[in-house]
Amino acid sequence: MLTVYVPKEKMPLVIGRVMDRARVFAPVKEGHAHRFRLVNQPHHVDLTYQNSRLSPKELMHPPAEAMFAYSLKKGDPKEGILEEIPKGLGPRVVWGIRPCDAKAFQLMDVNFMTREYVDPWWQKRRQSTVLVGLGCHEPCSTCFCTSVGTGPFDRSAVDVLMTDCGDGYLMESVTEAGEALLAHVPKAEAASENRVAQARAISEKAEKNLPRLFVPDPLQDKAMNELFQEAFWEEVQFACINCGTCTFLCPTCWCFDIQDEVHRDEGVRVRLWDSCMFPLFTLHGSGHNPRNQKLQRVRQRFMHKFKYYVDKYGNGPACVGCGRCVQYCPVNIDIRRVAGMMTASCVCPT
Ligand code: SF4
Numbered sequence: 001m002l003t004v005y006v007p008k009e010k011m012p013l014v015i016g017r018v019m020d021r022a023r024v025f026a027p028v029k030e031g032h033a034h035r036f037r038l039v040n041q042p043h044h045v046d047l048t049y050q051n052s053r054l055s056p057k058e059l060m061h062p063p064a065e066a067m068f069a070y071s072l073k074k075g076d077p078k079e080g081i082l083e084e085i086p087k088g089l090g091p092r093v094v095w096g097i098r099p100c101d102a103k104a105f106q107l108m109d110v111n112f113m114t115r116e117y118v119d120p121w122w123q124k125r126r127q128s129t130v131l132v133g134l135g136c137h138e139p140c141s142t143c144f145c146t147s148v149g150t151g152p153f154d155r156s157a158v159d160v161l162m163t164d165c166g167d168g169y170l171m172e173s174v175t176e177a178g179e180a181l182l183a184h185v186p187k188a189e190a191a192s193e194n195r196v197a198q199a200r201a202i203s204e205k206a207e208k209n210l211p212r213l214f215v216p217d218p219l220q221d222k223a224m225n226e227l228f229q230e231a232f233w234e235e236v237q238f239a240c241i242n243c244g245t246c247t248f249l250c251p252t253c254w255c256f257d258i259q260d261e262v263h264r265d266e267g268v269r270v271r272l273w274d275s276c277m278f279p280l281f282t283l284h285g286s287g288h289n290p291r292n293q294k295l296q297r298v299r300q301r302f303m304h305k306f307k308y309y310v311d312k313y314g315n316g317p318a319c320v321g322c323g324r325c326v327q328y329c330p331v332n333i334d335i336r337r338v339a340g341m342m343t344a345s346c347v348c349p350t
C-alpha cells in the first residue's frame, strides 16, 4: 500500500492530473453549503468543508434519473419499446468524501445488488468509482458516527484516506484501486514516519471527541412487537410535519418511485427519490394505505434504520451518524434521542 504526502498548494495540480484520467466529483461551495459537483477547475474543490448538505448519495442514486425512452406513435416500429437512455458510466473519482458517506454506499449495496436482482446502474457506478476519503478531524456537533459502527477516520469503505495535517494531506491507499490512483499522483513526497504519526494522533483525537451516545446492539435481541408498540412513538411523532427532509438528505435512504412522463406520443420512464414520510408512499391502488397515520410513518423510518435493516441483513444499523437529519429537521426531531429511547441506552445531548 502507498502512503504519500501532498502539500496543500500542490493539491490542485494533483486533482488536475486525476481529471485527465477520470471525471472528478468533489465538494464545491454553493452559497452557504457544500455539494458534490463535477469538477471543471481543480481550484473549485473546497476540502475545508465540514459536511455537505446533500449527501454524495446523489452521485450513485440521482434524485431524478431518466431510465428509458419510448414511442407511442401508431405504426412506429419502435412503438412501445423501451430504449435505455445512455448514462455516461465511465471512470469517476469522488474526491474528499467523508468516511461516513462512503460507508453509506456499502449499506445501500444490499438493496441495489441483491442475490435475485442487480440494479445495473448502481452496480456500474459503484464499480467505476474510486473513493478518496477525507478524514473528519473536526466533526460537527451533530455527528455521532462512533455510535453506529463507523468513525471519523473509518477506512472500511474508501479506496484512499486523506488526513489534513495542516500544511498538507497524508494520503494512504486502502485498496488496489486506491494504490493505482496514488501511483499517478504528481509532485507527491513519500510520507515520513513523523507525518504518519501526526496523522494517527489527529485521527485518535477526533475519535476521542466523539464518544458513543448510545449502543444499538441490544436492538438485535429486542422483539419487534415490543418496540413497535412502545408508548414513546406518540411523543416522537408529535412535531413531525412529514416534510421528507430527513430522508432526502440521508445518505442511506434509498426509496424511489418510477413514473412515466409522456409528452404527445413520446414517453420517458423516470426514477425519482421518494420518501416513507409521505402519505402517498404506501397508498395502494385499492385506496388502502397501511401507513396513513403520521405515527406509523415516523416509526417506520426509525424502525427501518435500527431494527428492520439489522434483522434483515445482519449488519448495520442503516445510519452512519452523519447528523444531517438532526441539523436540518425543521422541528428538531433528533435521531440520537430516538435511538436512545429505542435502545434504552441514552446518553443523549438533548
Ligand atoms: S425532517 Fe423532521 S419534520 Fe421533516 S419528515 Fe423528517 S422528522 Fe418529520
Ligand code: SF4
Binding pocket: 246, 249, 250, 251, 252, 253, 305, 318, 319, 320, 321, 322, 323, 324, 325, 326, 335
Ligand atoms: S439517519 Fe440521519 S444521521 Fe443517520 S445517516 Fe441518515 S441523515 Fe445521517
